[in-house]
Amino acid sequence: MDTDSAATDAAPTAADWSTDGCTIEAALNIVGDRQTFLILREVLTGVRRFSDILELSGLSRQVLSDRLGKLVDEGLLRRHAYQAPGSRPRAEYRLTEKGFDLLPVVLALLEWGNRYEVGAGGPLVRYEHRDCGAEIRLVPRCDAGHDVTEPRDAMPRPGPGARPRVTTASR
C-alpha cells in the first residue's frame, strides 16, 4: 500500500501559497494548547464547575483560572451563577454557541484516539444522538453530497483569501 503517493498528487504546489493569517492558525491561537482542549473536553461533557474541571483535567489552579478567563473573553464560555444548597452563590462555566461549535474538533480527536490509542477497556466516552441513541461519528462529505471515505480524496486548495507566496526567502 502506497499511502503517500496520493498526497504527492493531491497538492504538489501547496508550498507556493502563503499560510499567513490562516484560519487554522487563528483557531489554534484560541484553542491550540493542550490545556484548553482538556477544559473543552470537560465542558463539552457537561462538567462546569471550577473544582470539577480542576480535578478531572489535572491542570493547575492557576492555568485553569487563566484559561477559563480567556475562554470567557473569547466568547466560548459564559459565567453563570449557581447556588448549591447551603453554599454561597458561585459561578459555573457554560458553553456559548461558539464554544459548542468546537464539538466536531473534540469529536474528531476522540474518533482518532479511539482508533489508534485505545487502551485496555475501550473508549471512555461516546457521543450519541439525542433522538435515537445511536453513536455519532463525523463524516466528511462534499457539497455535492458524496461521502468522502478516503482521506486522500480530500484535496487542499487555496481559498478566496489565499495569496501567493512572494519568494522562498520573503518571510
Next chain:
Amino acid sequence: MDTDSAATDAAPTAADWSTDGCTIEAALNIVGDRQTFLILREVLTGVRRFSDILELSGLSRQVLSDRLGKLVDEGLLRRHAYQAPGSRPRAEYRLTEKGFDLLPVVLALLEWGNRYEVGAGGPLVRYEHRDCGAEIRLVPRCDAGHDVTEPRDAMPRPGPGARPRVTTASR
C-alpha cells in the same frame, strides 16, 4: 436564545465518570500542542520538506526537528528519500495512514476558524473532493443515519472503558 440550557440537560452527571486514560487525552499526548498542529497543517496540504515546513509554520528549527522526530516515532509520518536535481539526497516527511486520519481534526479546526475567525479576504484553504471538486465539510451523523445538525443533539455518554469516579477527593 438560551444556548446552554440544552447542555444542562445533555449531561447532568458527566462529572461522575473518571476521565482517566481518556482517548482524547491519549490523542492530545501525541498531537495536543500548537506546534504539532501547525506541522500537520503543512503536511496535510502537501508541504513535506524541512525548510518549507520551517518557513510556513514559523516554528524554530529545534522544535520542528524534535516534533518531526516524534511524529515519525509515533507512526504519523515517514521519512522518505528524495533528491532535487543538483542536490544531495534528502529526507522528506510523508503522512502515513495514521497521520492522514487526522485530517478530520484539522478540517474541524478549519471549519470553526472559517466561521468565527475569518479575517479580511476569507478562508485561505479549502478542501475539495477529488472526484467532483465540491467543497468538503464534516457532517456529524449517527449510526442510524441521521444528520446531527444541532451540536446539542450530541449527548456524551460513558463508553465501554469508563469507570465511575470513586469520590470527589479520590484523585
Next chain:
DNA sequence: TTGGCTGAGTCTGTCAAGCGGACTTAGACT
C-alpha cells in the same frame, strides 16, 4: 459574633520548553 468550612482564585519558586541566532554537517557543483 465569632470562628470554621469550602469553592474560587492568587502568589511564589522551580523547572521544562520555546525562541532567535549562530554553528555544524554532508553531498553536489564550480
Next chain:
DNA sequence: AGTCTAAGTCCGCTTGACAGACTCAGCCAA
C-alpha cells in the same frame, strides 16, 4: 579545494506550567 545549501544541533534568554501555600468571601454552627 572552496562554495552552496538543506537539515540539524548548540546556546542563552524568556515564557509558561506546575505544586503548594496563601487569600477571599459567604454560609453555618456554636
